Amino acid sequence: MSPVGEARGRLLVPGRNCWRIERAHRLAFLIDASAYFAALRSAIAQARRSVHILGWDFDSRIRLVPHGAGDGYPEELGEFLKEVVKRRRHLHMYVLSWDFAMIFARDREWVPLYKMGWKTHPRARLEFRLDDKHPVGSSHHQKVVVVDDEVAFVGGLDLTHGRWDTPEHRPIQPYRRDAQGRLCRPNHDVQALVSGPVAAALGDLCRDRWVRATGRHPSYDDTELPADPWPETTRAELFDVDVAIARTDPGYGNGTPVQEIRHLYADAIAQARRTLYLENQYFSSSLLGATLDRRLRETNGPEVVVVSRLTEEGWLEERTMGVLRALLHRRLVRADAHGRYRLLYPHIPRLQRPNLLNVHSKVLIADDEFLSVGSANFNNRSMGFDTECNLALEARGEPRIRQAIAEFRNRLLAEHLNTTPRAVAQEMERHRGSLIRGIEALQGAERTLKPIDPVVPDDADALLPASALVDPERPVDPDKLVAEFVPAEAHRSIAGRVARYLFTLLVVAGLAAALRWTPLRDWIELGPIVETMRAFATWHWAAAATMGLYVVGNLLGFPVTVLVVLTALVFGPLFGGIFAFGGALLSAGVMYALGKRLGRHVVRRLAGYKLNRITRRLARKGILAVALIRLLPVASFPKTNLVAGASYIRWRDFWLGTVLGIAPRIALTVVFVDRVQAVIASPGLDTLAGLAVVTAVLIGGGLLVWRLFGRYSALPATARQT
Structure with missing residues (x-):
């Protein structure tokens, strides 16, 4: 141990690099989840008044001690917590987990509060909530558990699958499994355990987060004084030491x-x-x-x-x-x-x-x-x-x-x-x-x-x-995001194209309603049209023919939105969405190859100066920018594909960006067409409600785009450059 540090000034300063400095009666460091999970189970089993759990993820199906705790409580985490609350009539538990982004949905347990019946627990003494009070793209990442305001755990470990492991990190560990029984990769992590006033301060942090996430204050029953819930098998490494609590919060x-x-x-x-x-x-x-x-x-x-x-x-x-x-x-x-x-x-x-x-x-x-x-x-x-x-x-x-x-x-x-x-x-x-x-x-x-x-x-x-x-350092301003990826000269085009896209869908809905509820249904015989569509849908070569139509349509400059609508009408929402997605990707690839074949000089004359400037910027920005130009149509689908192939955008970036960008628009279009068909075929409260939800999403997205681009394009040129 080196002899430096005696003359050093104080590093921890409340209000600058920490929130509070409080006394810890005991302090221990738990290396890897096998030590943490066992200690946590012991502490919660001794709880008398309150348990607060904050986490990025929470899975009620895991076992804190996979080989069996042998303490008389159920092994699964959710059932364990319910039983502890049941046996302690004055105990209240509050579990707060991040309301996760959909990219993590495959790895998450879906809404355990309904699955486990926590929401209807007697007197609501065990409550689970999802925390969505964050900026767009941000997450609740704190991993804190506080028991009776007497002991607290803070570190990098969530109470979820894929975390449990021992310091040996064996390649094959039978107990290191997820909720489906699949083997997980080894995991190394650290959690700190403290007791005393610093634990009470962490309780304040948990209560503040609960209020901000739910709008309600936790309630406690003070008739029973807490005992000391420090885990009996955990050795303290320090006694009576000051510990600082430091936070990040986007506000x-x-x-x-x-x-x-x-x-x-x-x-x-x-x-x-x-x-x-x-x-x-x-x-x-x-x-x-x-x-x-x-x-x-x-x-x-x-x-x-x-x-x-x-x-x-x-x-x-x-x-x-x-x-x-x-x-x-x-x-x-x-x-x-x-x-x-x-x-x-x-x-x-x-x-x-x-x-x-x-x-x-x-x-x-x-x-x-x-x-x-x-x-x-x-x-x-x-x-x-x-x-x-x-x-x-x-x-x-x-x-x-x-x-x-x-x-x-x-x-x-x-x-x-x-x-x-x-x-x-x-x-x-x-x-x-x-x-x-x-x-x-x-x-x-x-x-x-x-x-x-x-x-x-x-x-x-x-x-x-x-x-x-x-990996942003602060919440992303949408205006700055737009300025980063989309050139100013493209903003007016985006607002207009989104308006035309919404107008096309509204025309489809209006025409369908007219054919169902106005005299127009007597003038146009729909039977032969419907039979023709059904026959085409059952044809062996229907999928290949549909893909070919997308390619031909792109070559002729036909609006891709109309093609998607027709595909959804013929094949329904599932296969219509699949064929529309495949046709759009195939036609994009063909136009990209054609643009590459024709060369820059020919395509520049076809596309115009503005679009060439846009693609040069997008080429420097990579996959995400290509996805953004698909979500926010700067130019027509065929023309963008053509210019991309002839200029600066690599095939990998073009293809991945196109996949990410067109999927949401095609999905929304197909679902909208399906809901319109459902309302026409069987008007009722449920079908109307479904159509209303999809329409609200479409209009809300259109208004957002108009706010970002329509307003921006109305500014003087000098103001846009600031």
Whole structure:
């Protein structure tokens, strides 16, 4: 343990880099979910007055102790909580989970409050709610559990599937399964456990979040005094120590953003003297990157060791967060003139992609003086966009606290290096406090820490706009989003085309109503038309013919919306949507190839100067911008495809952007046509309500586009450029 830190000034300052500093009677660090989940179950089983749970995800089907707790309560989390409330007549539980984005729907348990009957629990003493009080694209990311305002857990672990694991992180672990029984990848994480006044302060945080999410204050029964719910098998590592609570909150609803964690991380890095040890699943924060860059350029700056996961979760993260990590790593390597920077991952033999160890922890340790554990990642979102909660500990030269911080860091490294905390401490001491040399001395051929060398892709600049949306530092202003991706000269065209799209659908609805309820039905014989449509739909070559019609229609400049409407009328909502989607993609590909064949000079004359300027900008912005031009039609579908092929847009970006962009419009169009048909065929309250909902979505989207583009296009040219 290095002797630095005695003369250092105070780092933790309430109102700047933390919310409150409160006393913890006891403090422990729980490494990996097997330790956390068992301790949490023990604490909740002892609850007498209240339990608050905040999370990014919550799955009532998991087992906190997969091999069996043996405590007389049900094993599944949801049934366990219900039974605890049933046995404690004065106990109230409040579970608040993020109202998740649909991209996570496949991995989430759908609305457990209805499945489990929590909403109708006697006297509503166990309540589950989804928290949707966030800016668009933001999430509730705090992971906090408070029991009786006496003990609290804070860290990176949610009460959901895919989290439970042991420090061994075995390639095959029978208990590491999701709710469907499928094996999960190994997972490494950290949770802090505190008791005393700091737990009561975290209770205040939970109550404030509950009020903001639900509009109601939690109620308690104070007739029974709480007992001490500290888990009996958990050893405290520190007693009677001050602990800071730091938050991130975008300020949704109250208009007051909180960025304490942003300042906390930057201040800790700025004050570090010898070593910085970071564990996190992400490494993309522009603020932390700039701060680390400055420290690495210093002649006598600290060593920086970052432990993260080798691979991201899926193709989207690889193309966004992965690219940002690669760019930040390249920047720090260039700044590291003194060889003090390492980016590492825990290598475990026999683990294969995509089941490599998921480093999910959020830890920052500076020297033996400062420690932070919580939910905040080292990315931009956690600095100001999502809600986060961290606990921080500062030694200020006090030996017992410095020793506890060093031992916690050594425990983490010992797990990754397959050794003991004592061996880590000895190697660091042997190398005069050098964290890097100590790690390198313990690296082996089996389980160990290995370097990550992420490669910056050639098209990184095209991917950055998408990454900026996936990892924003603050809520995204729609006007700025529009200005970033869509040239000003295209705004008037967008508003007009969206208006024509809505007008086309309203004409379809009006014509259908006229044929059903006006004398027009007597003038036009629908029987032969309907029979012809049914015969075509059952023809063996109907699908291929429909695809061909889309191609021919695009070549002739026929509006794709009309083709989608006709396809939905002939084939119905399911197959109509599939054929419309396939036909649109095929015709787009054909026009793209034709544009590439004709060349830029020919297509430029056909498309015009404005559209060529638009595509040049879109080519620099990548996949997301192509998707945006599909959602917000800057130009006609055929013409855009033609210009894309002839100019600057790569096929992969064009194809993926087209898939993402046309799917919502086609789906809405097909559903609208289906609801119109349902109302015409069987007018009733349910069919009218369905049509009203779809119409409201269409009109609402149209009004939003008009607000963004119609208003903008009315501004003077000089005003648009500011």
